[in-house]
Amino acid sequence: MNIPFNSLKEQVAAERAAIEAAVERVLDSGWFLMGPELTAFEAAFAAFVGVAQAVAVANGTEAISLALRALSLAPGDEVVVPALTAPPCYHAILAAGCVPVFAEIDPRTYTLDPAAVDKVCGPRTRAVLAVHLYGRMCDLDGLAQVCREKNLLLVEDCAQAHGATDARGRTAGSVGAAAAFSFYPTKNLGALGDGGAVVTNDPGVAARLRRLRQYGEGPRYVCREPGANSRMDEIQAAVLGMRLTRLPELNARRRLLAARYAAGLAGLPLVLPPVPEEAPGHVHHLFVVRTPRRDDLAAFLKERGIGSAVHYPVPGHAQPMFTGGLAPYRAGELTATEGICAELLSLPLYPSLTEAQVDEVTAAVRAFFAS
Numbered sequence: 001m002n003i004p005f006n007s008l009k010e011q012v013a014a015e016r017a018a019i020e021a022a023v024e025r026v027l028d029s030g031w032f033l034m035g036p037e038l039t040a041f042e043a044a045f046a047a048f049v050g051v052a053q054a055v056a057v058a059n060g061t062e063a064i065s066l067a068l069r070a071l072s073l074a075p076g077d078e079v080v081v082p083a084l085t086a087p088p089c090y091h092a093i094l095a096a097g098c099v100p101v102f103a104e105i106d107p108r109t110y111t112l113d114p115a116a117v118d119k120v121c122g123p124r125t126r127a128v129l130a131v132h133l134y135g136r137m138c139d140l141d142g143l144a145q146v147c148r149e150k151n152l153l154l155v156e157d158c159a160q161a162h163g164a165t166d167a168r169g170r171t172a173g174s175v176g177a178a179a180a181f182s183f184y185p186t187k188n189l190g191a192l193g194d195g196g197a198v199v200t201n202d203p204g205v206a207a208r209l210r211r212l213r214q215y216g217e218g219p220r221y222v223c224r225e226p227g228a229n230s231r232m233d234e235i236q237a238a239v240l241g242m243r244l245t246r247l248p249e250l251n252a253r254r255r256l257l258a259a260r261y262a263a264g265l266a267g268l269p270l271v272l273p274p275v276p277e278e279a280p281g282h283v284h285h286l287f288v289v290r291t292p293r294r295d296d297l298a299a300f301l302k303e304r305g306i307g308s309a310v311h312y313p314v315p316g317h318a319q320p321m322f323t324g325g326l327a328p329y330r331a332g333e334l335t336a337t338e339g340i341c342a343e344l345l346s347l348p349l350y351p352s353l354t355e356a357q358v359d360e361v362t363a364a365v366r367a368f369f370a371s
């Protein structure tokens with residue numbers, strides 16, 4: 001048995017003709033950056049999220065850092081971030097010159113706990129990075145309320161939540177002052193390399209993002225502020241535009257496989273992700289279970305040729321780059337996050353995984369707990 005943790009080969013094979021058509025269109029145009037494919041993808045993506053503007057950039061990390069800059073956060077301003085998230089979030093905050101403040105997660109949802117955000121805010125806190133982790137949306141109403149009370153900007157990180165919706169039917173990315181997306185190849189909407197985007201309803205923020213992603217220029221060769229080279233190329237835009245049309249179908253496939261796992265693993269001493277009735281808009285970027293026997297389970301699966309991964313083993317405040325004093329940070333009480341990081345395990349879940357493979361993984365997990 002060999003079931004890798006992730007595999008993109010089958011998805012590429014299924015889409016091969018459409019990918020080749022997109023790439024050929026770009027080759028025939030002879031236009032490789034800042035051209036018609038980018039414009040078309042930005043318009044389609046903004047419409048998909050339900051916002052006025054999308055600005056495509058080079059990757060998801062820069063989407064966050066450029067969004068913070070475009071929202072006028074200044075060096076030294078604090079950004080509240082969940083202590084359980086992908087490490088790029090911390091780098092993005094630091095790249096914007098800001099200071100991460102780590103807050104506790106809600107152990108039921110693995111996303112920011114609004115009450116914890118309230119507790120860690122200080123006089124220099126300016127924004128909250130609401131990360132929709134594993135494909136499930138945060139409690140945006142709770143976070144928006146804290147932001148209103150404390151006069152903070154709400155910025156969404158939707159890198160793991162393309163197409164996710166919350167209990168009120170709002171799409172990930174449509175609520176915050178700005179929202180960042182990653183199109184890293186394994187994401188629900190993935191490029192053939194790196195890519196990212198920021199979406200916003202604020203035309204001023206969008207205009208500034210368009211400047212920041214290209215050397216701070218406006219007009220061309222006139223630099224109004226220090227910027228970056230953070231462009232998305234035409235080939236990635238063309239492929240992403242094609243894949244965007246397939247995203248609802250691919251998210252539905254993830255939901256189906258997640259439901260199959262949940263049914264197969266029911267009754268085991270494992271904390272499972274929420275079932276569809278509890279979180280209908282979940283897009284299952286990852287299928288994460290929790291057990292105090294995490295490392296033994298991962299080793300047991302590996303012996304049987306089944307891949308797994310840990311998202312994420314080290315909470316933000318405990319990352320060596322922070323404990324070594326490289327950057328300033330503040331943290332609240334983080335005992336829930338610390339306990340949870342030691343127990344998380346992600347099982348294989350991607351659209352090309354077959355039902356039979358889900359059943360094989362399920363049987364192996366059952367065998368582990370029976371042993």
Ligand SMILES: Cc1ncc(COP(=O)(O)O)c(C=O)c1O
Nearest residue numbers: 059060061086088159182183184
């Ligand atoms: C939650 C989250 N935020 C940000 C990022 C950064 O995206 P990228 O890898 O495209 O820079 C990722 C992806 O790794 C992520 O999962």
